[in-house]
Amino acid sequence: MKALFIITLMLTLSVVIKAQEDSDSIEVYLIDSFVTPEVPHTFMLSFFTSAPAKSKVVIENSYSYEVSSELTESHKIDIDISDLHFKEKNVPFIIQVEDSAGNQYNSEEYQFELPEETKVEGGSNFLLLCAFGAAVFGLPSPVYVKEKNDNYFSLTKEIPLLSIRGGGYKYPIGYFSVEYSHIFDAPVKNFVRMGYKHIIEVPGIEYISPGINGFTNFNGFNGISPEISVGLFRIINTFTLYARYRFNAKPGEKGSEFHEFSIGLYSSFFSLYL
DSSP states (O other): OHHHHHHHHHHHHHHHHHHHHHHTOOOEEEEEEEEOSSSSOEEEEEEEEEEEEEEEEEETTTEEEEEEEEEEEEEEEEEEOTTOOOSSSEEEEEEEEEOTTOOEEEOOOEEEEOOTTOOOSOGGGHHHHHHHHHHHHTOOEEEEEEOSSOEEEEEEEEEEEEEEOOSOSSSOSEEEEEEEEEETTOSSOEEEEEEEEEOEEOTTSSEEEEEEEEEEOSSSOEEEEEEEEEEEEEETTTEEEEEEEEEEBOTTOTTOOEEEEEEEEEOOTTOEEO
16 A cells, blocks of 8 residues: 555656646747738738747647747747648647747647638548547457456446646646446456546657556445556557556455556547646
8 A cells, every 4th residue: 555655646746746837837829820811821820928938830730830949029930831731621730839948838729710712631521530530439448357366358448537738749748537447257347437647758659657546336345546558659640559557456455456457549639628
């Protein structure tokens, strides 16, 4: 139990420290973001920052442009988009800024609208892509469950409910989730979990994510389950395939321990951001 307490304390401290860092983050104040109707179509972007910063803009997670190479509070860029290809008429973009100490921050996501005559790649496939994404998101994860003397197969479904914005573009710094698991043929078959997962982006892979959960079967079997996940690679730029190990135990009951090894898909698309 001492090890579980240390893990929980470390995760809590990391969230507090990150929250303190975010309180000093640079704010972005958007002034103009529109596309000229004249050809060549040009994306006109201007904004202020709450402190001197370098900046760049990332459009639809595909095109990146440097806006200010020197520290300044006033930022402006005109981008010829006539040769770019977009999925929808409303194009998302974010602004990334870097302060004098090298700390990087992301703005919230903004959008600009393309002129009516501009062709996009998404078109009629948009609803199909949404349906496909929802179907993939709904898939449960297969799990190998190892007890002291028995092995079982399980299916589990995790839903990220609340995500915490961070300095990275692809992932939040962490998220709170709810999860349902069914273990086939086990003495205790059904569990509901709630927990927090911290995401650390790592070069060469996607991320490493330590986490801590509380679980219950609503019939007296209540416990705690620390875990570690490794994000392996992204799929269609929305989902991340991960591998996970989790240790489960009911405090004070010897022999209640069991281990889980699983693979699954993570996405924060349906999560609310804090």
